[in-house]
Amino acid sequence: xxxxxxxxxxxxxxxxxxxxxxxxxxxxxxxxxxxxxxxxxxxxxxxxxxxxxxxxxxxxxxxxxxxxxxxxxxxxxxxxxxxxxxxxxxxxxxxxxxxxxxxxxxxxxxxxxxxxxxxxxxxxxxxxxxxxxxxxxxxxxxxxxxxxxxxxxxxxxxxxxxxxxxxxxxxxxxxxxxxxxxxxxxxxxxxxxxxxxxxxxxxxxxxxxxxxxxxxxxxxxxxxxxxxxxxxxxxxxxxxxxxxxxxxxxxxxxxxxxxxxxxxxxxxxxxxxxxxxxxxxxxxxxxxxxxxxxxxxxxxxxxxxxxxxxxxxxxxxxxxxxxxxxxxxxxxxxxxxxxxxxxxxxxxxxxxxxxxxxxxxxxxxxxxxxxxxxxxxxxxxxxxxxxxxxxxxxxxxxxxxxxxxxxxxxxxxxxxxxxxxxxxxxxxxxxxxxxxxxxxxxxxxxxxxxxxxxxxxxxxxxxxxxxxxxxxxxxxxxxxxxxxxxxxxxxxxxxxxxxxxxxxxxxxxxxxxxxxxxxxxxxxxxxxxxxxxxxxxxxxxxxxxxxxxxxxxxxxxxxxxxxxxxxxxxxxxxxxxxxxxxxxxxxxxxxxxxxxxxxxxxxxxxxxxxxxxxxxxxxxxxxxxxxxxxxxxxxxxxxxxxxxxxxxxxxxxxxxxxxxxxxxxxxxxxxxxxxxxxxxxxxxxxxxxxxxxxxxxxxxxxxxxxxxxxxxxxxxxxxxxxxxxxxxxxxxxxxxxxxxxxxx
Numbered sequence: 001x002x003x004x005x006x007x008x009x010x011x012x013x014x015x016x017x018x019x020x021x022x023x024x025x026x027x028x029x030x031x032x033x034x035x036x037x038x039x040x041x042x043x044x045x046x047x048x049x050x051x052x053x054x055x056x057x058x059x060x061x062x063x064x065x066x067x068x069x070x071x072x073x074x075x076x077x078x079x080x081x082x083x084x085x086x087x088x089x090x091x092x093x094x095x096x097x098x099x100x101x102x103x104x105x106x107x108x109x110x111x112x113x114x115x116x117x118x119x120x121x122x123x124x125x126x127x128x129x130x131x132x133x134x135x136x137x138x139x140x141x142x143x144x145x146x147x148x149x150x151x152x153x154x155x156x157x158x159x160x161x162x163x164x165x166x167x168x169x170x171x172x173x174x175x176x177x178x179x180x181x182x183x184x185x186x187x188x189x190x191x192x193x194x195x196x197x198x199x200x201x202x203x204x205x206x207x208x209x210x211x212x213x214x215x216x217x218x219x220x221x222x223x224x225x226x227x228x229x230x231x232x233x234x235x236x237x238x239x240x241x242x243x244x245x246x247x248x249x250x251x252x253x254x255x256x257x258x259x260x261x262x263x264x265x266x267x268x269x270x271x272x273x274x275x276x277x278x279x280x281x282x283x284x285x286x287x288x289x290x291x292x293x294x295x296x297x298x299x300x301x302x303x304x305x306x307x308x309x310x311x312x313x314x315x316x317x318x319x320x321x322x323x324x325x326x327x328x329x330x331x332x333x334x335x336x337x338x339x340x341x342x343x344x345x346x347x348x349x350x351x352x353x354x355x356x357x358x359x360x361x362x363x364x365x366x367x368x369x370x371x372x373x374x375x376x377x378x379x380x381x382x383x384x385x386x387x388x389x390x391x392x393x394x395x396x397x398x399x400x401x402x403x404x405x406x407x408x409x410x411x412x413x414x415x416x417x418x419x420x421x422x423x424x425x426x427x428x429x430x431x432x433x434x435x436x437x438x439x440x441x442x443x444x445x446x447x448x449x450x451x452x453x454x455x456x457x458x459x460x461x462x463x464x465x466x467x468x469x470x471x472x473x474x475x476x477x478x479x480x481x482x483x484x485x486x487x488x489x490x491x492x493x494x495x496x497x498x499x500x501x502x503x504x505x506x507x508x509x510x511x512x513x514x515x516x517x518x519x520x521x522x523x524x525x526x527x528x529x530x531x532x533x534x535x536x537x538x539x540x541x542x543x544x545x546x547x548x549x550x551x552x553x554x555x556x557x558x559x560x561x562x563x564x565x566x567x568x569x570x571x572x573x574x575x576x577x578x579x580x581x582x583x584x585x586x587x588x589x590x591x592x593x594x595x596x597x598x599x600x601x602x603x604x605x606x607x608x609x610x611x612x613x614x615x616x617x618x619x620x621x622x623x624x625x626x627x628x629x630x631x632x633x634x635x636x637x638x639x640x641x642x643x644x645x646x647x648x649x650x651x652x653x654x655x656x657x658x659x660x661x662x663x664x665x666x667x668x669x670x671x672x673x674x675x676x677x678x679x680x681x682x683x684x685x686x687x688x689x690x691x692x693x694x695x696x697x698x699x700x701x702x703x704x705x706x707x708x709x710x711x712x713x714x715x716x717x718x719x720x721x722x723x724x725x726x727x728x729x730x731x732x733x734x735x736x737x738x739x740x741x742x743x744x
Contacts, residue, residue: 604717
């Protein structure tokens with residue numbers, strides 16, 4: 001990594017390392033004091049998370065005398081099966097009987113922040129850190145997580161960070177605590193005990209007893225913050241296709257999503273937000289209908305107008321009758337002018353921030369043989385299945401929030417801030433999420449619901465219409481990219497990349513900007529340009545744009561070299577994991593030998609969130625440039641696979657999500673307003689045009705990587721490269737409709 005790249009470490013990493021030194025007392029020479037005062041992270045919990053005869057063994061583990069194990073999950077469930085995967089990792093190290101395992105959502109309180117996420121992100125497993133330092137290390141990251149991490153679910157971090165660095169340790173520590181208790185009761189050495197399927201055995205005497213028999217006694221022991229962990233060859237639960245623990249209640253309809261919440265005395269609210277970004281409602285004229293006036297209450301939030309009634313139907317009908325006068329906002333904002341602004345911004349090198357640099361690409365790329373191309377991707381909406389909603393009740397200086405959120409602690413804090421309450425006076429009841437993809441990490445709907453509840457003096461369920469959802473998103477940024485490359489003797493000798501950058505929450509330390517090929521001379525620079533409309537995290541974040549740019553460009557260079565696209569990629573990768581994925585992909589996808597007569601293939605491979613995904617799209621082009629995808633093959637190296645069924649489902653989901661964006665996804669602006677209003681304007685892949693999928697996993701022996709997002713980035717370039725193979729048309733802008741192509 002070049003010096004320039006090293007300087008681009010993420011804000012969280014930079015702040016965390018600095019704060020760690022201060023918190024630990026290293027700066028002031030107070031290491032001993034820090035060690036003495038740091039409590040054991042796994043002993044920190046809330047007593048009220050236990051009910052009945054449950055015993056809290058550590059932060060994440062509850063056990064009953066009859067051997068029921070409950071794993072407390074600090075991540076949100078939005079269809080990815082995170083609770084089951086984390087429970088598998090904990091139960092594996094605990095030597096628990098899987099049939100006794102249940103999961104429970106962690107309360108949105110500071111005791112249950114994702115401190116292991118932060119610790120894993122910054123220092124990893126910390127094998128070189130002395131055992132006696134662990135209390136200070138863990139407590140430091142607990143404090144950091146309260147303000148920086150919360151309970152965020154995103155960035156494909158649950159398994160690779162919370163699970164790998166936290167849940168395994170919690171399970172192993174709980175097992176050791178139970179063994180300590182048994183050793184004391186049976187008066188035998190702890191090392192003579194064996195745990196298996198939630199039972200402790202002392203083989204020498206023939207004694208055995210279930211975990212639950214020692215629960216109360218075990219709770220008195222201090223958890224070991226660095227217990228011995230299993231090696232993968234010892235796994236019995238991890239790596240097996242366990243049924244998801246959240247599915248039964250979803251099948252029966254007992255599962256509660258945000259839209260399902262009903263509380264006593266609740267009213268319903270419909271909302272109209274400013275049609276132009278930055279506009280304000282300066283006047284609201286009530287409807288002339290007297291019956292409607294009597295049935296509703298109008299709340300002007302300035303950037304939105306809300307109508308509250310006894311039913312959503314009444315509220316939304318009344319809202320449609322209002323005469324709202326909006327003022328402000330930028331009426332000149334339009335997609336074509338924004339594109340022109342991006343292009344002009346790329347011309348000015350004074351704006352650029354060097355992300356990666358090696359050799360002398362600038363000089364080499366002056367060659368007349370160098371090729372220059374421009375790519376562009378549009379704004380994209382999240383379009384989650386469940387529209388945005390939130391229920392709030394504010395009474396007697398206390399606030400209750402019912403919502404499906406990707407960071408319930410952030411939801412708590414935002415409600416407390418807007419209401420002027422202490423954080424401890426706000427309770428968030430986190431529900432299942434009907435899709436998130438980054439959208440439900442924002443707090444706008446939570447703040448709105450809390451403000452309306454105060455205004456009407458009653459519990460309120462705020463529901464956004466699909467139109468409000470589509471036109472008031474935090475969109476994936478529109479990006480323009482310029483790439484230049486030189487091929488000499490069949491190899492890439494130099495490349496450069498300049499792109500517009502609107503910060504959407506992607507840490508630089510993930511290196512989404514990287515050109516993931518061996519090139520001696522390169523120059524990668526971003527040109528920061530704040531988006532004029534709200535942007536935020538979108539499934540796989542910056543890797544969606546960069547995956548399309550880089551993998552399309554590599555295909556262009558392969559064509560320039562007259563080389564096979566897969567072989568060309570293989571020749572420019574020395575990383576053994578990447579090469580192994582390409583080798584298996586060639587076999588699984590029958591590269592060069594499509595199974596469909598007359599079909600053509602395209603390939604892409606992207607390394608993101610510590611996982612590598614290679615994909616081949618096999619297509620035919622039908623009348624009127626209709627694209628039929630016959631097969632999409634994914635080969636994935638995500639390190640240790642926790643649950644094969646859930647892992648495959650994540651890749652299937654990522655592919656469908658990405659294809660919807662490639663074929664249909666585009667948010668455009670005209671006269672300061674979003675044009676697209678609903679699914680007729682922003683379509684999705686349906687059953688009839690969803691491809692056959694084939695997914696294979698490569699076991700590289702590495703620690704688990706992410707899976708919720710890495711399947712998305714390679715889809716667009718694999719498909720567009722296949723279109724080039726079939727037609728000779730190079731797709732450099734998305735969606736495909738811009739080039740006249742459409743789905744069957």
